[in-house]
Amino acid sequence: MRGTPPESAPGWHVFHGTGALPDGGPVPLPEAPPWRRFRGEPVLTPPEDDEEATRRRLGQVEPVSQLDATSIEMVNAALLLRRPLLLTGPPGVGKSTLAFLVAREMGLGRVLVWSIVSRTNLRDGLYAYDALGRAQAIAAWRAAGPDSPGTDGVERGADGQPLPSLGDFITLGPLGTALLPYERPRVLLIDELDKSDLDLPNDLLHVLENGSYEVPELVRDSHDSMAVHTSDPDRRASVRNGRVECREFPVVVITSNGEREFPAAFRRRCLPLEMTTPSREKLLAIVSNHFRSLPPDAEPLVDLFLERVRSGGTHSLDQLFNAVQLTTAGGLRDDGSSRRLLEMLLRDLSTGR
Incomplete structure (x- = not known):
């Protein structure tokens, strides 16, 4: 795009x-x-x-x-x-x-x-060196037979294989x-x-x-x-x-x-x-991007999510995506069980409630 x-x-x-x-x-x-x-x-x-x-x-x-x-x-x-x-x-x-x-x-x-x-x-973060792996590789190289110099000046074993490179x-x-x-x-x-x-x-x-x-x-x-x-x-x-x-x-x-x-x-x-929680407009744009278009029931879920955020605690955008996905897939119905599931999906992550 x-x-x-x-x-x-x-x-x-x-x-x-x-x-x-x-x-x-x-x-x-x-x-x-x-x-x-x-x-x-x-x-x-x-x-x-x-x-x-x-x-x-x-x-x-x-x-x-x-x-x-x-x-x-x-x-x-x-x-x-x-x-x-x-x-x-x-x-x-x-x-x-x-x-x-x-x-x-x-x-x-x-x-x-x-x-x-x-x-x-x-x-x-910078680099890792597998010293043990190199020692084992050199030991296996030497075990293959006596060393012999190659025509290109590279040290090679009896089987013609070069000495394992440090960079490997x-x-x-x-x-x-x-x-x-x-x-x-x-x-x-x-x-x-x-x-x-x-x-x-x-x-x-x-x-x-x-x-x-x-x-x-x-x-x-x-x-x-x-x-x-x-x-x-x-x-x-x-x-x-x-x-x-x-x-x-x-x-x-x-x-x-x-x-x-x-x-x-x-x-x-x-x-x-x-960074703070995006505005309602930005949230709707983000949801639309993740679902390729704005699902029919996304707006009330965004409003509910923002209501939870304003009431305090810790909330994640992943929670909103989960709620929208379940609704879009027909996983939430208008009954008590579905409302409890929705409450759990949008719970305060700092308290678990």
Whole structure:
């Protein structure tokens, strides 16, 4: 689905919150500020969008804005300044969905997702090294027979197989993959950072500021370049001298449910955006996108959902989608049993009632 940008939008607004490609194709991003330019090589082409994953998040997007003016302006500021966007707000208001909205509308390909838990550390996001797997592979290679040099200078075993490459046992994580030197920025979703260990936000500062990192195992290796696995299925990338530097700083969307505060130094490097429950008009547009058209009984369910939200507690858009789906499928009748089911579907998630 393609759309047309609003005529009233400022010239630096390249994102309009529709999730639909403009009629002329992906819009070029504004030039990065001098202090946010990077020179990573070799330049890579981003993979195509994972359409199934995007459709699960966004539905069949119609070219109408799903965000308010403040949210659209802040996203555009993040795109212009090449700074991470820190989204706060209650669970279920569509914070993580924003990353998919940006990726689809800007034509930036598959979204990289880094889901945070209490045990997550910086290295989990950058890369993983399977040292045990490599040791076992080398042992099996040596067991095949005595070593013999190949005519191409590559060390080979008696069966002609080359020594297992170090790069075969290194996989870049979502953050590490996003910082590869792509010709257009990747979209990275760091989901629920407030669940992390206290040190992770501070550990992220250096990487997000410099747009680069090193893989020590590759730095110590004698090869100038090594192909490693990435977080994209069946894709590899070449890392030179063990160092990765981006070409275009990724579009980083960080979500938080407000379970704790982040250090001032971290917040200073992000652009803040507090998201709230969408308006009735936006909710109807979102429901229409997910169901490809607005179901007949959707409006009263949207009104009931908004009534619950205004009464306090925690509610999620998924609850509304579930209620609409059951109604559309004929699963809810006008009787006491169906009303109780509807009450359970739209219950306050913080209390379970």
